[in-house]
Every structure is written in C-alpha cells, then in structure tokens.
Amino acid sequence: MLLSTCHSGTTGVIKKIHGDDKIKRFLFSLGCAEGDQLALISVLGGNYIVGIKDSRYALDKSLAGKIELIAPQRHGRLG
C-alpha cells in the first residue's frame, strides 16, 4: 500500500521505495528504506507528516506516493 493512500495514524514497515537513485539514497540516509519502520503522524493539506527513526519529516504527496508499506496498521490517532 502506498503511503499516499494511507490515513493518519498508520504505522507500517517500508516494502519498497520507488523513484530515482538520488531520492532513494537521500531517504536511505535518513533511515527510510526497505525494512524500516515508518509512522504517518498526520496528513495536513496534502502534506504527509511522517515519523522516521527519532525525527519528523514533511513529504509532499508525490514523494509519499513513492513509499510503499507492507501491511500497514491503523491505530487511529497514535498515542
């Protein structure tokens, strides 16, 4: 399931990152690659606020559409 189709409060493990090498490498350096855990904290005005490792990032929809999760789980609001 693509991150761009998930609802806020979803957590999941990254299955695959689509897109060019440059963006893959960059995401990798943040700890966002196949097998890593990711949480979608909220979706605000087309921006995806995600938790990766210990930090928060905002992604636009096109980038969120390049991140595929395995078996995402929805918890409602996290916490």
Add this chain to the structure above:
Amino acid sequence: MNQPLRIALTGNPNSGKTTLFNKLTGSNEQVGNWAGVTVEPIFARMRKRYTAKDVDVFDLPGTYSISPYSPEEALARQAILGQSYDVIINIADGANLSRSLFFATQLLEIGRPIVIALNKADILKQRGDEVDLAFLSRELGVPIVPIQASKAIGLDDLIRSAKAQAGTSRAITEPLHDEERRRMIDELIDRSMIRSHDPLKQTLSDRLDRFFIHPIIGLISFFLIMWAVYAFAIEGLGGRLSDWINERLFGEMAPLFVEILMNRYGLSPVLGSFLNQAVIGGVGAVLGFIPIIMLLFFLLSLLEDSGYMSRVAVLMDKYFKRIGLSGKSIIPMIVGSGCAVPGVMATRTIENVDQRRITAMLTPFVPCSAKLPVIALISVAFFPRSSWVGPSTYVLAIVIIVLGGLLLKKIFRNTDESHFIVELPEYRLPSFSQALGRMWDQAKAFVYKASTIIFVMSVLIWILQAFDFSGLTDDPSTSFLAMLSGRLSFLLIPLGLAGWQLVTALLTGFIAKENVVGTLAVLLAAGSSEALGTGILADYFNPVTAYAYLLLNLFTPPCVAAIAALKKELREPRWVWRTLIFQLSVGYLMAMIVSQLGSLIVYRQLLASWWIALIILIVYVVIIVYMINRRPTHAD
C-alpha cells in the same frame, strides 16, 4: 612558525553545529531551528577560555550523508574530504542518534582524526532514553563526549579530547555498503541504547503542527505572525524610536549644534553646509532607522530559532509549486526581508536547480531593511496621512513574486521532477540571548555601513555637486554630478520623472539602498529626511510619480552586496545577466505603468511621454511572447 590548530565542525543539519561554533568562538552567527541555516563554511578563532593555544574553528554546512543531495551538502563534503583540518568534531544529534551515526561512521572511514560530540544530551534524558557511550565509543573506536551546546556544557572535555586526537592518525578503511552500514548502526543502537520513549508516539510538537500546518488555520496564523513582526518592528516600537531619532536628534539637535559651531566658533559656511548636508542629511537620515533594523532582526531571529520556519515551508509548498518554486523558497524570502544577502544564500537548501535559481531571482524583490528608509521618505513626504504605502510595497512584492514565478517558469521550463521533503525539528523556546546577540551584531554592522559606505558616498556626492570645472559653484546644476547624471536622465522620461538628482540617487542606491535617501537629502539640500518632505521634494514629484520612483528603487536590482551574493549562488554568468535584466525590467515597467496609468486615473491627464511608454510596453510584450513560445533549448 606556530600554525593554529584547525578544528572542523561537521554533522547533520540542525544538530547544533553553529550553536557550538558560537559558544566556542564568541561569534553571533545566524542559528535557526531548521535544516540548512549554515550554507557556507565559516571560521573564527576559539575563545581563550577554552584553549591556551590558538585554535581556528570551522563551521561546515550540515549534511545527512557524505554523498551529497543538495549543493550545500556538496560543499560540506568538499570541505571534509579536503585535507585542511587537523581534527574533525562530528556533532551527533542526541535527538536522532541513529541518523547521526550514519554520517559519523562514513566520516570514520576517511582516515581523519575525529571526535564525536553527542549534542542535545538533555533531550535524550528528557525522553528517558539512555545511551551507553563507553560501549559505543569502544565499538566505533572513537572518543564520544556528551555536550549540551546551547548551555555550553561539556565543551572543555570536548576540546581536550579534540586536541588529544589532533596528532593521531587513523587508518583509511574500505567504505561499507549503505545497507551494511545501516544494519551495523541498527545493531549498535540496539545494544547501546535503552529506549523508554516511543519515537512514533504523538508529541506536543505534533499537536502544534496540526495547528500550524493546517491548510486554513496555519495560513491565517502565518499571516498574523508575519504581520505582528513587521508591524511591531516598523510601525510600533521600532517606528516610534526611529521617528524620535529622525525628528529630534537629526532634525533639530544636530542642525542646532552646527549652527552654534558656525555662529559662536566661526565655522566656515562651506564646512557648515557640508556638515548639515553630507553628514547630518546623508548619514543621519539613515542612522535613524537603527531601532527598526534591530527589532526586525531580533524578532526574525526568535522566529527562526523556534522551529517555525520549516512549518511555513510545508504550508507554502502547495502554493509555491504552482509558480514553479518549492515551499522552501519561503525561507529565503522571509530572511530576505531583513537582508537580501543571507536571503539569497539561503536558497542553497533547495535541491532542484530551477527552483533554486528562480527563488534567487525573486528573493531580492522582498523589501529588505535597507529599503525601509526609502519607503519612509516617500510615504512621509507625499502620503503623510495614509498608512498604506509601506504595506503596499510588501503586497506588490508578493504579486511580483507570483507573476514573476509564473513567467520565469514559462520561459525557463522546469526540467527535472522535484520532491519536497523537509525535517520538522521539535519546537523550542527561542533563545533570547542569541536573538540579542544577533540584534547587536546587526546594529554594529549597520552603524559601520552608515559610517563607511554611506558616509563616503554622501561626501562624494556633496563634493561632486559643489564643484564644476571652474571650482566651487553655487549652482549644482552646472556641477560635475549634474553633468554625469544628466546624460542618463532621458531614461526617466517614460516614467514621467525629470531631474539629474533622481538619477544620481537611483544609481547610488545600487551601492546601498539607504544611499537613495542620503543622496536626495544632500542634493535637495535638506537637513534630514523629514525636512525633505516639506516642499523641496514636491518640486520634483507629485504623489503619483513619487510612488513610481519608490517602486523603481525597490524593484530594480538590489544593492551590489546582494548582486554579489546572486552571482555566487547562480554561478553561471548568463544566469546573473538574466537576473539583472529581469529585475531591471520589472522595476522599470512597474514604475512606468504606475506613473502613466496613475496620472491618467488620478489627474485625468496623459503624461507627455505616454507614447514612448506605450512603445516600450509593446516591445516587452512581443519579447515575452516570443520567449514563452520559443522551442526549449537543451542548455536551459
């Protein structure tokens, strides 16, 4: 000869390198709670309280990885791989240790002496997490010193450790593959860190984000915050203090002092008029703005330190994309409202080259603090009872940025696809002492500028207008200056403006925008900017042409310092030329349209030069249509 020891600070963006740098060296470099504040290596001598010997500290731009993603990351990489440092202090962000170690372990492989400083140790403690530093240090084979840069805790230990490492040599090791590195770090973190907080759990910052990044509430709060900053600095407290200085100090007291000198102490009238016109009129008119500038930088510094700027970038991305820019383009523009030089430099955090260039071309349209005296001069003289003039220049700046963005996007097509990703650091209470430090630095820089560039220009202008080939002259219209500037005054005809003085002021404005006020004050022989309005200016302008002249000064290319910054960021000369031509055209056309249409609407009268203006407009329309429709070339 004893060379100073050279220490380089490296680390992830927003890990606290510049905070540490400022503490170690006593500098007031700009820090901000967003990724990418430092875009250029800077260095300074370390304070004696940390070292007996001379030590130079180099602050490098932050990077997440040794293989660069954006140009400022590439700079950090070049600096690190170059051999110019004796020891590296790599700052690991305690708030995100695993990401920090990704870069740190890459650094360990290049064979340079290195120490790791674990910054924000307090955040770890606050979260209830514990890290076994001794274990980590042993496993990685590098000293790790816990510090808290913002409070200057642990710095003595850090420097001792760095000095001890400086002479040593490390072996260059084969770089690990990215995946292996990640696995190794995950394992290290598992074995060395006891987590009691769940990093994916909602935090206070997350709740604040729902508010500040909200598509409607966030936008409203953004406009309110920016309005509050400018209103308080420019109109409120800052404006009042500035009025007082302009009216009392330079308007009354200083001229009185000169009069006393002349009457009682027999100061020569020529020297008296020099003091009145060049020194008090030229420099004084500008110095009065110091309270506004100090407050503006103080407030912007608080804003930058709070973590809010990255949220604005997220909020604006949607809108900026439509005009071919990135949400990150908003940061250079806000920074640029203080000064265009750091504003233009801040464009370096934008990865996409088209977006970066166009942002750099548009950022100088935001009225910077040096343009405020010019705005104030015109608005006090011609619109004393209305408060719309100042705000209107900001609104026009936004309109130009939107239209300019659309146009530039059409002309220089966006080639590669761009993604938007930005780190959202936790909000924090901004540091007052840091903001005060920055404010103080700006004040000093401003006084320095006023007493050097602006003073020299005012004196030069005074001399050039007081002399002609036969010597001292009473009639400035025969002076050297009138001769030189007179040649260019035909350029102002389509704008409905006349007078070599206006040309001179415009030209000196390219050296520093405050010069416009100083030059007009000198040339129109007035004591201060306030006195300028009482009649002398009215000989040259009516309100419509005065406003047009204001726009001409605001929206043509910025000062030389900003142009130099543009040149550095754009790199290729043809982009610099394109930028200058674009900015010249925008400023000129705006002034022309306002002047021509304004005269027609307000005074129901066509200016004599209406047909020239019409021809110029048609030529521009033809050129623009041609440029939009031409086949895209590969070079662009």
